[in-house]
Amino acid sequence: MSEMVKVAVDAMGGDHAPGEIVKGAVEAANENARVKVFLVGAENRIQEELKKYSYKPEQVEIVNAAEVIETAEPPVMAIRKKKNSSIVKALQLVKNGECDAFVSAGSTGATLVGGQVIVGRLKGVERPPLAPLIPTEKGAALLIDCGANVDARPSHLVQFAKMGSVYMESVMNVKNPKVAIVNIGAEEEKGNALVKETFPLLKSCPDINFIGSIEARDIPAGHADVIVCEAFVGNVILKLYEGVGGTLIKMVKSGMMTSLRSKIGALLVKPALKETLKAFDLEQYGGAPLLGLKGLVVKTHGSSKAIEIKNSVLQCVTFKEQKINDKIKEKITLRDE
Amino acid sequence: MSEMVKVAVDAMGGDHAPGEIVKGAVEAANENARVKVFLVGAENRIQEELKKYSYKPEQVEIVNAAEVIETAEPPVMAIRKKKNSSIVKALQLVKNGECDAFVSAGSTGATLVGGQVIVGRLKGVERPPLAPLIPTEKGAALLIDCGANVDARPSHLVQFAKMGSVYMESVMNVKNPKVAIVNIGAEEEKGNALVKETFPLLKSCPDINFIGSIEARDIPAGHADVIVCEAFVGNVILKLYEGVGGTLIKMVKSGMMTSLRSKIGALLVKPALKETLKAFDLEQYGGAPLLGLKGLVVKTHGSSKAIEIKNSVLQCVTFKEQKINDKIKEKITLRDE
Numbered sequence: 001m002s003e004m005v006k007v008a009v010d011a012m013g014g015d016h017a018p019g020e021i022v023k024g025a026v027e028a029a030n031e032n033a034r035v036k037v038f039l040v041g042a043e044n045r046i047q048e049e050l051k052k053y054s055y056k057p058e059q060v061e062i063v064n065a066a067e068v069i070e071t072a073e074p075p076v077m078a079i080r081k082k083k084n085s086s087i088v089k090a091l092q093l094v095k096n097g098e099c100d101a102f103v104s105a106g107s108t109g110a111t112l113v114g115g116q117v118i119v120g121r122l123k124g125v126e127r128p129p130l131a132p133l134i135p136t137e138k139g140a141a142l143l144i145d146c147g148a149n150v151d152a153r154p155s156h157l158v159q160f161a162k163m164g165s166v167y168m169e170s171v172m173n174v175k176n177p178k179v180a181i182v183n184i185g186a187e188e189e190k191g192n193a194l195v196k197e198t199f200p201l202l203k204s205c206p207d208i209n210f211i212g213s214i215e216a217r218d219i220p221a222g223h224a225d226v227i228v229c230e231a232f233v234g235n236v237i238l239k240l241y242e243g244v245g246g247t248l249i250k251m252v253k254s255g256m257m258t259s260l261r262s263k264i265g266a267l268l269v270k271p272a273l274k275e276t277l278k279a280f281d282l283e284q285y286g287g288a289p290l291l292g293l294k295g296l297v298v299k300t301h302g303s304s305k306a307i308e309i310k311n312s313v314l315q316c317v318t319f320k321e322q323k324i325n326d327k328i329k330e331k332i333t334l335r336d337e
Numbered sequence: 338m339s340e341m342v343k344v345a346v347d348a349m350g351g352d353h354a355p356g357e358i359v360k361g362a363v364e365a366a367n368e369n370a371r372v373k374v375f376l377v378g379a380e381n382r383i384q385e386e387l388k389k390y391s392y393k394p395e396q397v398e399i400v401n402a403a404e405v406i407e408t409a410e411p412p413v414m415a416i417r418k419k420k421n422s423s424i425v426k427a428l429q430l431v432k433n434g435e436c437d438a439f440v441s442a443g444s445t446g447a448t449l450v451g452g453q454v455i456v457g458r459l460k461g462v463e464r465p466p467l468a469p470l471i472p473t474e475k476g477a478a479l480l481i482d483c484g485a486n487v488d489a490r491p492s493h494l495v496q497f498a499k500m501g502s503v504y505m506e507s508v509m510n511v512k513n514p515k516v517a518i519v520n521i522g523a524e525e526e527k528g529n530a531l532v533k534e535t536f537p538l539l540k541s542c543p544d545i546n547f548i549g550s551i552e553a554r555d556i557p558a559g560h561a562d563v564i565v566c567e568a569f570v571g572n573v574i575l576k577l578y579e580g581v582g583g584t585l586i587k588m589v590k591s592g593m594m595t596s597l598r599s600k601i602g603a604l605l606v607k608p609a610l611k612e613t614l615k616a617f618d619l620e621q622y623g624g625a626p627l628l629g630l631k632g633l634v635v636k637t638h639g640s641s642k643a644i645e646i647k648n649s650v651l652q653c654v655t656f657k658e659q660k661i662n663d664k665i666k667e668k669i670t671l672r673d674e
């Protein structure tokens with residue numbers, strides 16, 4: 001039997017904590033016998049929630065943490081001051097090797113900063129990118145970086161391309177993933193200073209499948225598997241995906257309610273439409289990994305329910321069993337010539 | 338009677354040139370007696386098209402231009418070499434004061450570069466931004482800059498905010514337009530170096546209604562009227578609007594075709610849905626103005642049909658009659674204290 005995968009879960013983070021968090025963590029343990037979850041947070045509240053479920057006691061452990069980092073707190077300060085917070089204590093478990101991974105629906109800033117400061121970067125990794133999966137017509141693509149590391153340098157983007165390729169290949173089973181850099185035109189001479197400097201570096205990388213520039217218009221069509229950009233642009237892409245998607249779906253719904261005729265039609269199309277739009281739901285993929293750390297940190301949506309927490313925990317199993325960090329280390333330290 | 342508004346139109350630019358371009362220009366002249374269009378391009382081909390329509394001869398003039406700048410040509414070189422191209426000849430008309438404005442569905446690069454090089458900037462304007470209108474739940478918002486000027490400086494963004502405010506107030510009749518800067522969080526301390534430097538400058542501008550940062554997620558919801566960003570980010574926003582919108586609408590359509598039940602429903606919802614989605618169509622607003630020039634340059638979609646050309650020409654009338662350039666000059670040279 002293979003080794004257990006130990007996942008620390010921030011029981012206090014997110015809009016539906018601790019209820020949905022505890023529920024999702026228990027569900028993950030019940031679904032996969034190789035998972036052990038460490039629920040980090042207010043002991044009595046977690047116990048209260050755990051009473052509702054049945055599970056194997058050896059698969060669920062509580063780690064008491066008296067403090068909570070709020071999403072509005074400045075992250076660097078919060079990590080430094082709140083040593084007893086669920087985020088800091090959970091990250092310590094990963095740092096000490098007691099856990100393999102950490103899943104949080106809490107403060108994004110604190111999770112990202114804490115991941116770097118407490119868990120630490122893999123040797124050779126300059127910046128750990130946050131890399132969510134986004135839906136496209138052809139399945140999921142990895143958007144890398146959407147993190148807190150704005151004003152990136154070309155060498156960072158090259159590492160993002162490599163780490164993203166490892167992830168798509170090993171976790172998502174995409175053979176020879178197509179890597180593209182976000183640009184404002186398809187031609188090599190287009191772009192801002194960062195993209196112009198990065199383009200030839202990516203082109204000369206022997207161990208990635210670089211296909212060139214991608215215009216934002218072509219991202220939803222699924223032209224690339226690994227979409228490389230610096231964090232500011234990545235964040236705009238991720239948030240606009242949500243924004244345009246949300247607004248359009250709202251308009252489609254209200255458009256169908258404008259007449260009796262369309263209301264009847266709406267009843268008929270609803271099930272089919274729901275099924276189709278599920279394929280374009282950003283939240284279906286669970287959390288976004290922060291890649292390049294000594295361990296794994298997964299950030300899920302603040303609004304995560306049990307299903308997202310469960311999927312994020314199970315994602316950690318694949319991540320460990322596929323030895324993603326070994327593969328990243330190997331790819332990062334490989335000399336490009 | 339007020340003076341005629343003279344608009345040079347690139348008869349050779351765009352996917353449907355010269356047919357749809359000539360048609361749209363004639364329609365604009367027929368709709369507004371104060372418009373005179375100058376159709377710039379291959380004389381014989383324009384004449385051929387003009388035969389199809391009736392119009393007042395004093396409102397339509399042909400200016401022969403033997404060359405065409407293709408969209409794939411490097412713009413700076415094309416502007417320099419092709420002196421007899423429709424774009425260069427039309428821009429000369431604006432420079433010489435023979436025309437007030439220029440409308441093109443042709444090469445974006447050549448139109449932007451030519452606008453700056455041939456027509457020239459208004460005194461005090463550092464960079465002329467390309468500013469398309471984008472649809473939101475609450476109507477149109479101005480996205481400024483989406484042009485070729487990447488790697489902008491804070492002072493450029495402040496000017497974009499001012500020029501955008503003038504445009505929304507005078508052309509779109511939005512009283513005291515709300516100005517926001519695209520950012521990756523709502524707090525003042527968030528952002529990349531450019532945004533962090535620009536934020537306090539915008540905050541201290543006495544003559545704009547600055548409401549702070551806007552996350553990309555909130556753009557489609559219509560939280561701001563003037564959305565300030567540098568051109569790379571603006572281009573990503575504009576293109577992703579198209580991309581996500583296009584993909585979702587395609588998926589809604591195919592989702593409705595999956596069963597007999599939903600096909601019947603689709604027939605019933607179609608008219609209402611079409612009407613609703615029209616409100617979210619990027620192309621409804623016609624062309625995007627390149628602001629801050631001595632004259633007006635309007636860039637319309639390469640796929641423009643007659644209706645977009647007509648709307649773009651008519652937009653030039655409002656622009657001139659509202660004395661937008663005088664207002665921009667006044668606002669730009671106003672000292673902020």
